[in-house]
Amino acid sequence: MAANDTHSGGITRRDLMSSAAAVAAASVTGDALAAQDAPEKRPDPAPKPPFDSMRGYVAALEHHGLLRRFSGVDQDRYDATAIMYQLVDTLGVRAAPAVWFDNITANGRTYPGPVVSNLSGHWDAEAIIWGLPRDPYDPTAAYRAAKQMHLERLVQRDGEYAQIEPLEIASAPAPCKAVRKTGDAVDVTAFPFLRGNPGDGGAYINTASVFTKDPQLGVNLGTYRCQVKGPRKIMVNFEAGQTGIKMVNAAKARGETRIPVTLVIGQDPITWLVSSSRIPDRLRNPKPIDELAVAGGLRGKAIDVVRTEDGEFLVPAHAEIVIEGTVDIINLEPEGPYHEMYGYMGIAKEKNYVLTVESMTHRENPWVMNSFTGVTAEYLTSAQNAAVVYQLRKAxxxxxxxxxxxxxxxxxxxxxxxxxxxxxxxxxxxxxxxxxxxxxxxxxxxxxxxxxxxxxxxxxxxxxxxxxxxxxxxxxxxxxxxxxxxxxxxxxxxxxxxxxxxxxxxxxxxxQELNRAVFERAAPDAIARVTARWPEHLRPARRC
Incomplete structure (x- = not known):
């Protein structure tokens, strides 16, 4: 079925979830692609942070039982979206696992995949990425510990996160440079970028770190929805209030008509965090900031980087796909709609920015990370929320x-x-x-x-x-x-x-005093006593 045969403005969530025959049909499977393309199941020992690549992190998630695999998913019938809704509805937004889709049908064709998603949604992602213990009974413990860890670091450094400058390496061994294509040899539709909702205007790249730069602000990493319109044509939604649109407007003021832009897809989890969040806080610090140095500081190790084919940016060497080109900031085109973070359809835009792709490099058999926006939690939040607490406490x-x-x-x-x-x-x-x-x-x-x-x-x-x-x-x-x-x-x-x-x-x-406060003061050991006597009935199920 061609992708445009499934687009309908009249499809409701109920209709979508009825495809959760999709969920039953797309059974969980242990089948992988090839050994070099899929993480081993429960490798021993577990992969440890910091993770240089998305692949190492996915392997760690699987080791901890936080990845579910689905093979033969038909996203032209919205199977993958239905699976994600069902997991969140059943388990909760912060207890749903990461997902892996291989042999996936989308956009009227079948791709070997994989497409991975919800990599940061589970509470325990905070434990795995920051190297903290997972509590066997309390799912929020690692998040609380990570938030406190970041808060203590901010206190030590007067509200700033540490920075470690990225390390430039040669292009030859860099995984993201394994395959290089330029000009008409480029075809971004060769990869499984998904239409995540029947109401979307088309397939979207929605987890790219979008690299832009400005003489005053330096290099920015942002995450913006990017609609795929052709083999070399991608729309970039520089949203109001974000650093990307500030750089676009500054370029217009300088008389420029095009700006260089690079999309990095399948990046390590800390680069993704920085790209997707308000870390660093550019509102409080207008000076040029090296955001990859911030990512390196957060992970305690420099990010390996290579220069893009056009020489404009240094990008993570262990990424899956790097798409380079220029954005026309004068001649705009329609884009959207798109399923947005509030859980409502974002409004179609009559005018948005067009990226013409000039070159693309990628790993052999690259993986794609997709976001089911408005369904799952998008990125780790402990570091950003710790920064908010720090600023509030200062005042x-x-x-x-x-x-x-x-x-x-x-x-x-x-x-x-x-x-x-x-x-x-x-x-x-x-x-x-x-x-x-x-x-x-x-x-x-x-x-x-x-x-x-x-x-x-x-x-x-x-x-x-x-x-x-x-x-x-x-x-x-x-x-x-x-x-x-x-x-x-x-x-x-x-x-x-x-x-x-x-x-x-x-x-x-x-x-009046709370009932529980009266109870705990009069019988301070009662809960511990009965839990120790009947643990099989009173303790929550062990999670890990």
Whole structure:
């Protein structure tokens, strides 16, 4: 079935999931491609970080039982998308494993693959990438430990992550230079870039680190949706507010009509983290930043790099595919729509940027990483959230923790050790004013775990007084992909103060003690005692 035969604006998620006959039909299999193309199953010893390549990291995920393989998936019928929805619906967004698809049909043809996805979605990805222990019972333990580790490093370095300059190596042994093609020999459609949703405008490259550069800002790595329109034609969506579009606008101001751009696909997990997140924070540091040096600092080892064929960029040598070309910043074309991170279809754009591919290099039998955007967690967040906590604590030492839940884009949670009336609103105001993702900011007391959305809802339901502890802001900058922003540029925002309201704030003269607090004070060893006596009934299932 040709890819355009399956495109329909009338397909719903229910229709899509009915293809989860797809899930049954595309059975999990141990079959690999060839020995050199697939990670060994549970290699001994386990691969250790830092991972120079995506392949080493995937091998580590499989060793830890966090990879599921599917062979014979038909993405022209949206099997892969249905599989990912089913895994997330069944296991949860932070407990769904990584997936491997080989012998995959897409875009009207069959590719040997593999296509891999959800590599950073599981809680334990934080343990594997940062070299931390996996807790056999608590899935969030590694994330909490990683966040604390990054926070301590930020404190030691006055809020900056360490940098290790990348190491340039010769092109000859570099894996990403194994195959080189230029001009009309280039065909990006030879690789399984997927249409992830029936509503998409076409197949997309959605996990590339997009390299751009600017005389003032240096080299930037960003992740933008890139629609494949032909063998040498790719649309690049430089979204508003991102560094990439700032570089485009600066080039226009200099009178330029084209800029060099390189897409790096199948990069190591730390380069992917830097590309996809606000690390480093360019809003606070406008000076040129070597983002590959930041990636090297985070992983504790330099990134091996090689120069692109056009000489414009140094790129990770162990990547899977490198696509080089120039973007026309004057003559724009339609692009989209695309299934975006909020779980809503992104709006088609009448004018977007066209990349003409001049050369492409890649590994032998390269792998493709795909993102099921809006379905899975995209990248590791401990380092970015640690940076937010650090900045908040600099201004307000009362801040305890911060979290942005993956399953609720637009919400952020903040916990504080409250020491004064109306303090919660004061501390949260910068978040609400300047963080475009923080449309709803909920502040709770320090006895509430912000990683537990049920606990946050408990605080809202039992401590929040809407008339007394709410602040609304109008006409604030919206995140460009926010589906609720009326003009797609501005939005209203709200702070919900779900801390215990003091009498000075109009709250009750006192709050009754929590039932559990009374119980634990009177019987401090009771839970440990009964758990030790009946562990098979009371301990959670061992995960690893």
């Amino acid at each position: 307000h030492p009362e801040v305890v923790n911060y979290e942005s839940p993956h399953d609720s884009q637009g919400l952020v949670y903040l916990s504080i050790k409250k020491t004064a009336p109306r303090q919660a609103l004061e501390i949260a105001k910068p978040l609400a004013m300047f963080n475009p993702l923080a449309r709803v900011t909920i502040v709770v007391d320090d006895d509430i775990d912000v990683m537990d959305s049920a606990a946050v809802r408990f605080a809202v339901g039992s401590r929040w007084q809407p008339a007394l502890a709410t602040q609304i802001f109008e006409k604030r900058m919206a995140f460009p992909l926010d589906p609720a922003a009326p003009d797609r540029k501005t939005t209203s925002k709200v702070i919900i103060d779900a801390t215990r309201q003091w009498p000075e704030e109009g709250g009750p003269p006192f709050y």
